[in-house]
Amino acid sequence: EAQVTQNPRYLITVTGKKLTVTCSQNMNHEYMSWYRQDPGLGLRQIYYSMNVEVTDKGDVPEGYKVSRKEKRNFPLILESPSPNQTSLYFCASSLSAWVASNQPQHFGDGTRLSIL
C-alpha cells in the first residue's frame, strides 16, 4: 500500500530536548516536504526536498532542520524545541515538484507535538 509514514504520532516533551520526527514514503517519490498546521493559519511549509541531498527552506524554517540522505526518508529535527513549536506536523511527498499539479502530494497522518 502506498503511504507516507510519520513517527511518532504524538509526543510531549520539554523545552530544549532535541527531538526527531521521522518520515518515510514507499512510492519512490522525489519530492518531500514538511508542514505545520496551526489554528487559523492552515498548513505552512517548513522545508522541502526536491531529491536526495537537496533541501530548501519553506515559509517557516526557523528552529527546524531536515536531511535527505535517502530518497524514502525525510526526518524533521528540532535541535532545541520551544513552546512555539507546539503544533500538528505533516510530512508529504509527490512524484516530482515540477509535476506536482498532476501528481498531488500524499500526506502522512500527522504528528502532534507538545513542547512544555
Added chain:
Amino acid sequence: DQQVKQNSPSLSVQEGRISILNCDYTNSMFDYFLWYKKYPAEGPTFLISISSIKDKNEDGRFTVFLNKSAKHLSLHIVPSQPGDSAVYFCAARVNNDMRFGAGTRLTVKP
C-alpha cells in the same frame, strides 16, 4: 502574509443540497490550485485541482471554478453527502512553493 485565504471557518448544509466552499488568493503568479479534504486524525487527501489556464474542472460530484480576474476559486459539491463532512483546504502553487488556506469545516446534516 497569508496569500491564500478561506474566510469561512465553517459551513453547514443539508444532505442532498449544494455545498460551496470559497477561497481567495493574492498572488497572481500562482499557476495551479488544489483542494484537499481532511478527516480528523488523518492527513489531507487530494480532492481536485485546476490549472490557471482553465476556469472549470469537474470530477463527479465535485467541481472547482476559477475566476482569475477576481483571484477567487470555489469548490462545489453536489449533492452533498454526510461522508463529505470534513475540513477542506484550498492550496495554490507557484514554482516549488505550495500555500494553503486555513481550511473550512464542512458539516453535512442528514
